[in-house]
Amino acid sequence: MAKRATTKDKILNAAEALFAEHGFEQTSLRQITALAEVNLASVNYHFGSKKALIQAVMARYLEVFMPALDQQLAQLQQQSLISTRQVFDCFREPLKQLSSVRKGGPTLFLSLLGFAYAEIQGHLRRYTMDHFGAVMERLLAVLHMANPQLSPVDMFWRLHFVLGATVFTQVSGPALREIAAADFGETVRADQIVDKLIPFLAGGVDAVSPA
Amino acid sequence: MAKRATTKDKILNAAEALFAEHGFEQTSLRQITALAEVNLASVNYHFGSKKALIQAVMARYLEVFMPALDQQLAQLQQQSLISTRQVFDCFREPLKQLSSVRKGGPTLFLSLLGFAYAEIQGHLRRYTMDHFGAVMERLLAVLHMANPQLSPVDMFWRLHFVLGATVFTQVSGPALREIAAADFGETVRADQIVDKLIPFLAGGVDAVSPA
DNA sequence: CATAGTTTAAAACATGCGTTTTAATTTATA
DNA sequence: TATAAATTAAAACGCATGTTTTAAACTATG
Numbered sequence: 001m002a003k004r005a006t007t008k009d010k011i012l013n014a015a016e017a018l019f020a021e022h023g024f025e026q027t028s029l030r031q032i033t034a035l036a037e038v039n040l041a042s043v044n045y046h047f048g049s050k051k052a053l054i055q056a057v058m059a060r061y062l063e064v065f066m067p068a069l070d071q072q073l074a075q076l077q078q079q080s081l082i083s084t085r086q087v088f089d090c091f092r093e094p095l096k097q098l099s100s101v102r103k104g105g106p107t108l109f110l111s112l113l114g115f116a117y118a119e120i121q122g123h124l125r126r127y128t129m130d131h132f133g134a135v136m137e138r139l140l141a142v143l144h145m146a147n148p149q150l151s152p153v154d155m156f157w158r159l160h161f162v163l164g165a166t167v168f169t170q171v172s173g174p175a176l177r178e179i180a181a182a183d184f185g186e187t188v189r190a191d192q193i194v195d196k197l198i199p200f201l202a203g204g205v206d207a208v209s210p211a
Numbered sequence: 212m213a214k215r216a217t218t219k220d221k222i223l224n225a226a227e228a229l230f231a232e233h234g235f236e237q238t239s240l241r242q243i244t245a246l247a248e249v250n251l252a253s254v255n256y257h258f259g260s261k262k263a264l265i266q267a268v269m270a271r272y273l274e275v276f277m278p279a280l281d282q283q284l285a286q287l288q289q290q291s292l293i294s295t296r297q298v299f300d301c302f303r304e305p306l307k308q309l310s311s312v313r314k315g316g317p318t319l320f321l322s323l324l325g326f327a328y329a330e331i332q333g334h335l336r337r338y339t340m341d342h343f344g345a346v347m348e349r350l351l352a353v354l355h356m357a358n359p360q361l362s363p364v365d366m367f368w369r370l371h372f373v374l375g376a377t378v379f380t381q382v383s384g385p386a387l388r389e390i391a392a393a394d395f396g397e398t399v400r401a402d403q404i405v406d407k408l409i410p411f412l413a414g415g416v417d418a419v420s421p422a
Numbered sequence: 423c424a425t426a427g428t429t430t431a432a433a434a435c436a437t438g439c440g441t442t443t444t445a446a447t448t449t450a451t452a
Numbered sequence: 453t454a455t456a457a458a459t460t461a462a463a464a465c466g467c468a469t470g471t472t473t474t475a476a477a478c479t480a481t482g
Contacts, residue, residue: 039431153395157407161376168375184364200372200415207414250461
């Protein structure tokens with residue numbers, strides 16, 4: 001049956017590729033429509049605005065990722081003893097499953113998420129909270145189970161340190177991988193960065209608070 | 212003697228305030244000259260370009276901060292046993308000294324640095340490396356002394372995780388402090404975030420590597 | 423087949439940006 | 453004080469952006 005790619009899908013795919021590489025603000029509608037080989041005005045016809053297009057691009061991934069993450073967290077939540085490391089490991093499987101959305105999906109999604117958070121777009125933050133606020137709450141709950149000694153406000157800050165390190169690594173991932181390859185002769189696949197990141201994050205969250 | 216503020220200084224001060232609040236790209240020359248109450252063209256007359264203005268704003272802080280940091284690192288370098296925590300504590304005093312540049316200097320500088328790194332501006336990266344590359348090398352050397360078990364490439368990645376967490380915290384600092392105050396009723400001064408950040412960073416860098 | 427509805431196409435619009443140009447004005451120098 | 457230089461002022465330039473408009477082309481339906 002495979003019908004030809006619709007204009008709407010061509011736009012989504014081109015936008016996703018460019019957004020993941022250069023960020024949302026840095027990508028113009030003209031770049032997107034040129035890559036998609038469609039007319040400029042069709043973006044506003046199909047999506048209404050650039051903001052709505054950004055949300056549509058993110059939604060394709062979030063709708064797969066968030067329920068999967070929620071399930072992992074819920075499963076972990078049933079245990080009585082939880083480590084921070086286990087919490088972060090909950091992200092591994094949902095991330096891998098994004099390969100079913102698209103080849104290279106996990107990396108693309110993390111890049112998009114990085115830019116989304118980096119260019120603090122109010123409308124995306126709102127969208128995420130409206131649709132997946134429950135998942136975020138469960139994440140905080142599980143993290144608190146893993147670190148009952150941390151006060152809620154300290155956990156709040158550390159969770160944002162975690163977000164910062166993660167987001168930033170993804171946004172500057174390609175550049176950093178180039179430098180690493182040049183300086184250390186060690187090629188690092190995009191998905192391997194997560195393996196290096198998770199121990200760092202867990203160590204940071206578990207660190208003893210200062211007097 | 213105190214002569215009136217020159218146009219050049221009025222531009223620098225206005226630019227600094229706006230850059231620290233909204234970032235470099237998000238701040239237009241028209242906003243700057245409006246706040247400074249000077250003519251738009253005077254920016255290009257005194258500085259040549261927006262890029263050069265950005266560098267001039269950063270230079271006022273870097274010229275104070277970098278030598279002070281270098282001195283702290285050099286002092287630590289003489290010890291035989293060095294902890295990661297000690298390395299990050301080296302940033303405290305140089306940061307405090309920026310209060311002499313301006314009231315709120317430490318916070319302003321960290322915000323500027325955050326945006327500078329976030330909006331990966333090649334010209335700023337080049338400027339920093341050209342002028343203060345030796346300091347960065349010393350930092351890496353001291354960090355390696357504190358963590359000889361970490362391979363250079365692993366240290367490279369962890370250092371960038373550190374940068375990511377730091378930068379991001381500063382860029383979204385005001386927003387996060389608002390949320391923290393609203394959700395936990397705990398007001399956090401901008402400079403206190405560093406106190407929460409440093410243990411996290413040290414814990415992350417010291418974390419044991421995965422098999 | 424004819425026609426109503428959907429989609430694509432091309433062009434223009436309105437806005438904001440960094441920068442440049444030209445002229446007026448202030449400041450310093452001899 | 454007369455003159456040259458430095459600075460400020462006002463306007464326009466050239467370009468890129470997201471969005472809107474108007475007309476043409478396609479597609480499905482009766």
